[in-house]
Amino acid sequence: MKYSDTTKLKHLAQDKISRSANPAIVRNSTIFFKSMQELLEKEKLVKKGSKVDFYEYGRAGSQTTIALQNFIAEFESAHATFLTSTGFGSVALAIISICRPGDEIVVTDAVYAPTRMITSKLLKEFKIKTHFYNPEDFKSLESKINKKTKMIFVENPGSNTFEFQDLSRIIKLAKKKKIITAIDNTWGTPFFIKPLKLGFDMSISSGTKYFSGHSDVMLGSLSVNKKVYEKVRLCNKLFGYRASPDDAYLVLRGLRTLDIRLKRHEETTKKIINFLKKEKKIKEILYPHKKGTTNYENWKKYYSGSTGLFSIVVFSKNRNSLYKFVNSLKLFGIGQSWGGFESLVLYQSHVIQRVYKKYIKPNHHIIRFHVGLEDSNDLIADLKQALKKIK
Ligand SMILES: Cc1ncc(COP(=O)(O)O)c(C=O)c1O
Numbered sequence: 175m176k177y178s179d180t181t182k183l184k185h186l187a188q189d190k191i192s193r194s195a196n197p198a199i200v201r202n203s204t205i206f207f208k209s210m211q212e213l214l215e216k217e218k219l220v221k222k223g224s225k226v227d228f229y230e231y232g233r234a235g236s237q238t239t240i241a242l243q244n245f246i247a248e249f250e251s252a253h254a255t256f257l258t259s260t261g262f263g264s265v266a267l268a269i270i271s272i273c274r275p276g277d278e279i280v281v282t283d284a285v286y287a288p289t290r291m292i293t294s295k296l297l298k299e300f301k302i303k304t305h306f307y308n309p310e311d312f313k314s315l316e317s318k319i320n321k322k323t324k325m326i327f328v329e330n331p332g333s334n335t336f337e338f339q340d341l342s343r344i345i346k347l348a349k350k351k352k353i354i355t356a357i358d359n360t361w362g363t364p365f366f367i368k369p370l371k372l373g374f375d376m377s378i379s380s381g382t383k384y385f386s387g388h389s390d391v392m393l394g395s396l397s398v399n400k401k402v403y404e405k406v407r408l409c410n411k412l413f414g415y416r417a418s419p420d421d422a423y424l425v426l427r428g429l430r431t432l433d434i435r436l437k438r439h440e441e442t443t444k445k446i447i448n449f450l451k452k453e454k455k456i457k458e459i460l461y462p463h464k465k466g467t468t469n470y471e472n473w474k475k476y477y478s479g480s481t482g483l484f485s486i487v488v489f490s491k492n493r494n495s496l497y498k499f500v501n502s503l504k505l506f507g508i509g510q511s512w513g514g515f516e517s518l519v520l521y522q523s524h525v526i527q528r529v530y531k532k533y534i535k536p537n538h539h540i541i542r543f544h545v546g547l548e549d550s551n552d553l554i555a556d557l558k559q560a561l562k563k564i565k
Pocket residue numbers: 260261262263265286329333358360361380381382383392393394510511512
């Protein structure tokens with residue numbers, strides 16, 4: 175029988191061995207075998223990519239991490255899922271598994287700043303050239319592709335400026351040119367979009383964010399198709415990537431309520447955006463909310479919902495008054511790692527200046543919000559009092 179994601183999220187982590195609703199937290203380094211033959215057989219199965227219920231060595235994981243890997247793989251319709259200790263670890267693993275000296279990589283211009291650093295700075299030292307493309311202009315992507323292009327790395331939407339791209343067009347182009355595609359899908363999560371089903375080779379989620387939802391753990395997941403599985407498996411093993419069983423357990427616990435939380439994040443965010451739309455000092459809201467715009471249409475084409483992270487563009491000749499606005503919010507904490515239960519705010523223009531120049535006009539500023547699970551009326555009242563500080 176086929177179940178919906180909502181049902182799957184509730185049942186995928188049941189522990190068949192202990193017959194418990196939750197898997198055990200198994201911490202291990204050594205794993206015992208009944209015989210040498212069993213050990214060798216296990217190694218073979220892991221190499222083949224078969225589902226296993228235990229590994230041959232603790233570095234590869236334990237029953238708890240396997241439970242989470244299998245959970246995410248099923249949820250993403252992936253051939254396999256690899257876990258890393260942070261979301262950024264999964265970004266790095268995706269890239270280093272594929273790119274080699276002499277290759278080129280094409281990356282969304284509005285990408286998460288550390289991803290930009292790894293591609294533009296570190297890869298350069300390994301003779302891998304990075305091209306950044308404008309996510310709002312498909313031709314810009316096309317023009318960066320050449321015979322050396324090995325990978326297209328998409329972040330959709332850009333997690334500060336929220337451009338939504340025509341993903342199928344990118345996949346079609348990549349398939350035609352035999353280029354590997356990866357997407358950072360942390361914003362949408364596999365609940366709202368399934369990149370591997372669309373045709374991406376790799377799908378990354380920072381489990382630190384919505385998967386866990388409680389701001390108390392860091393973890394990354396890299397889900398892959400059969401085509402790239404062996405390359406990623408090898409790098410994952412040789413670089414010693416691993417997620418801790420305790421962190422995997424917390425992410426599993428969070429995933430059970432992912433659907434409910436995301437719907438609430440979405441509902442409250444829409445209410446907040448309706449309120450902010452009327453505020454004259456706000457020039458633009460960077461969120462897929464305006465029908466008829468390319469961003470909205472691309473979002474609608476590929477996503478079944480929207481989450482709680484967005485930015486606003488504010489006009490002000492007084493930067494200090496924007497800091498005052500941010501500082502005087504009582505329910506929005508000043509913090510960076512979004513996707514938890516709590517609301518957040520950040521003055522972001524300093525990041526954008528490095529990353530993506532379109533919004534940098536005189537006296538325009540970008541402020542990013544994450545809308546948490548608080549009461550929407552309380553959040554709106556908080557914004558109302560703080561907005562008075564902007565001069
Ligand atoms: C879009 C995106 N990808 C990846 C990451 C990295 O995740 P982590 O903090 O788990 O390393 C972040 C973190 O903010 C992010 O916003």
